[in-house]
Amino acid sequence: MAEQEIQVHEKMQVNPPEGEFTREGPYFTPAVDICENEKELILKVDMPGVNGKNVEIDLRDGVLSIVGKVAEAAPEGQELLTEYRTGNYFRSFRITDVVDQEKITASMTDGVLTLVLPKSHKAVPRKIPIATT
């Protein structure tokens, strides 16, 4: 129980289900937080080292896939400590009709991609007023 060593979370490497990537280099699974409020679903994706320009978000057949390409090269010179590897990111999510697929927005700050998926009209809860006579 005395062991309280810090543990760095290792990036998980992925192999995409639909064949291999055509670009070389490892792909990692980014960590994702998913929250929901009444109007929208919010995804936050940690992709350190990825610039907003190098993110491809693709929505096809109800599958939202995110590819983040790392602009930086792996460190040069002699390595003294290696806790993480530099590589691209890939993750995909299945999206149902609950989401209004036309209105998905994305933004990127400090290596965190934020995706906002608004709920479709029918999935937003509504109050139905009761007419009293």
Next chain:
Amino acid sequence: MRSLIPWRRGEVESREHSLATLRREMDDLFDSFFGSDWFLSGPYSGRKFVPAFDISETENEFVVKAELPGVDTKEVQVNLTGNVVTVSGEKKEEREQKSESVHRVERAYGSFTRSFTIPGDIQEDKAEASYKDGVLTLKLPKAESSKKKTIKIELK
């Protein structure tokens, strides 16, 4: 059958000893299942944020890199004491509304401090730190004393 088992000296464990072994094995089992800080963290508090670092050395400088996605630069402190670099900061959980329900929490939050001893002397006044796209990069130029010197030896 009994005669087929070779007799070895000192093989039989005492009763106390086997109990101690059992206890240790049980402890290991619990630790591997719950983790050593399971009771402290609780199942819903999320993972503790420990950023990953890479340190490399080129001819003229040491380069320290850390993955700090979503960390506000105002929350990051980088200190250099002699040849010890200390990076501390906090990754805050940005949740706007309380009414949100959470489906998945994989990203880790919390404060962190990590320090590293750089194997060599640094020109402290020329150390640089930058933060871009969630990656912190420290460039620590080597002092003349820790640069590699190559001496050419004349062949006679």
